[in-house]
Amino acid sequence: MRIPILILMAVSAGVAGCGDNSKSKQVIKAADEVASAPANYVSGVVQAQKHAVNVIDVSAINQAIQMFNVQEGHLPKTLQELVPNYIAKIPEPPFGHKIVYNPATATVSVVKQ
Numbered sequence: 001m002r003i004p005i006l007i008l009m010a011v012s013a014g015v016a017g018c019g020d021n022s023k024s025k026q027v028i029k030a031a032d033e034v035a036s037a038p039a040n041y042v043s044g045v046v047q048a049q050k051h052a053v054n055v056i057d058v059s060a061i062n063q064a065i066q067m068f069n070v071q072e073g074h075l076p077k078t079l080q081e082l083v084p085n086y087i088a089k090i091p092e093p094p095f096g097h098k099i100v101y102n103p104a105t106a107t108v109s110v111v112k113q
Contacts, residue, residue, distance in 0.1 A: 057091040057110060058099075060091065061099070064087035065086075065108070067086050075103055075106045079099070093110050096112060096113055097111060097112055098113050
């Protein structure tokens with residue numbers, strides 16, 4: 001009685017073990033993702049901080065442009081017209097970037113050089 005059960009178990013183990021290794025590949029891939037998660041997190045935080053600095057600088061300049069327009073009745077021709085009455089100084093762009101102002105549309109952007 002025990003021999004047929006052992007044979008059945010051996011055959012089913014052999015059949016179950018044969019074939020596609022996709023489960024083990026998924027487990028290895030998941031382990032790699034978990035192992036690299038701290039690095040991915042730090043990289044994401046750094047990228048978000050760089051983006052936030054760009055957005056904050058542009059929003060402060062945009063607010064100064066709006067205040068200039070309301071009080072002067074026209075848009076500034078250059079960003080230097082905003083200093084010192086509307087903004088203390090034009091913020092320094094992040095390394096490798098520059099601030100671009102379009103006086104026709106009053107848009108400010110931070111672009112790579």
